[in-house]
Amino acid sequence: MTSPEREHDLVLHGATGFVGRLVAAHLAEHAPPAARIALAGRSRARLAEVRAGLPARAHDWPLLVADAHDDASLAALAGATRAVVTTVGPYARHGLPLVEACARAGTHYADLTGEVLFVREAADRFDAVARRTGARLVHACGYDSVPSDLSVLLLHRRCAADDAGALSEVRLVATARGGLSGGTVESMRGVVEEALRSPDARRVLADPFSLSPDRAAETSVPQPSDAPAPHRGPDGRWTAPFLMASFNSRVVRRSNALQGWAYGRSLRYGEVMGVGRGVRGAVAAAGVTAARGLLPAAMAFPPTRALLDRALPAPGAGPSEETRARGWFRMQTDAITTSGRRYRAVAAAQGDPGYAATAVMIGEAGLALALDTDRLPDRAGSLTPATGLGDVLVDRLRAAGHTYDVVELRRVSAGWRA
Incomplete structure (x- = not known):
């Protein structure tokens, strides 16, 4: 050992x-x-x-x-x-x-x-x-990005064992209770600043296969949006954009390519956040969607950036032990295979997800x-x-x-x- x-x-x-x-x-x-x-x-x-x-x-x-x-x-x-x-x-x-x-x-x-x-x-x-x-x-x-990356790996393993075909449509719904970490905020700020400075950075950030080891070999099948509109599912639950979808989805696609596209050449993978049901869910979905669109702009504009610096957690800061213990996450990943069979992976744990x-x-x-x-x-x-x-x-x-x-x-x- x-x-x-x-x-x-x-x-x-x-x-x-x-x-x-x-x-x-x-x-x-x-x-x-x-x-x-x-x-x-x-x-x-x-x-x-x-x-x-x-x-x-x-x-x-x-x-x-x-x-x-x-x-x-x-x-x-x-x-x-x-x-x-x-x-x-x-x-x-x-x-x-x-x-x-x-x-x-x-x-x-x-x-x-x-x-x-x-x-x-x-x-x-x-x-x-x-x-x-x-x-x-x-x-x-x-x-970011263990639960999503391992969930898709396990779905692939199960589908292969069942001879159910390759993964085709895969969608993760994240629900969680926890705080936004100061380190995440600082990383987001750095990404926004680099995107403002560099057209090359903007192209990388916009490419759904930007982390692929072989970009030219990737599928031309369109990928789900990282910032979809609010949506009410058949079960009445509203979903909204998930803040880390633009990173997690690229990690999953890199995993697929590094394994010779074992998950499926035509894999479509996306992530959203579950925000509740009914009127409260609809309002929350609209608010999250608006915030997802406005936050990068607010970080880029000096007056609003100063306000955010006072409102958001600073690097190195974090919630109390009691607050961390009350946190939790649950990530449900539903998959449809090329043969039409359906599978679900669940990754979950107690404890503030970011800490x-x-x-x-x-x-x-x-x-x-x-x-x-x-x-x-x-x-x-x-x-x-x-x-x-x-x-x-x-x-x-x-x-x-x-x-x-x-x-x-x-x-x-x-x-x-x-």
């Missing part, structure tokens, strides 16, 4: 940040006793403070001083461990030097990015290097990269949760209390049921 040629099995970089502390706490509670874990960040004093607040079993974890923009310190960090988990974002601003260090050292890597432009640049610059060294660079290992549940996801992703390499998919390079971690991460998350289930749906008089 450990590797004698590296001093550590897993290093958590960004351990002094809000999410980093949550990940450190998860690792201290759930990592195997023999796992060699270290904490990394810019300040040894702050790292020592974090370590002192962890259970006693973590009090001898080494502390590594490393700065996101100090190449020498990052090279030393990557060379000392089998795997790195990083919570230091926004990743387009702070993340590429660590990706490069891990790619060159053959060190496995996981992050929490929800930034299309960052993943595209990281893949363009370091995928080939990582494939040569055997490094798995696994992006988007939090609420508590995300800490579990990336913590278990890091442990999988560090300790389960012999069971992981035989791939290296710039990967997704489904292609880099696959069933190993599903099993780990189920063991941690998360739900990942797939059922086939049958037609009944009231519609489709499991």
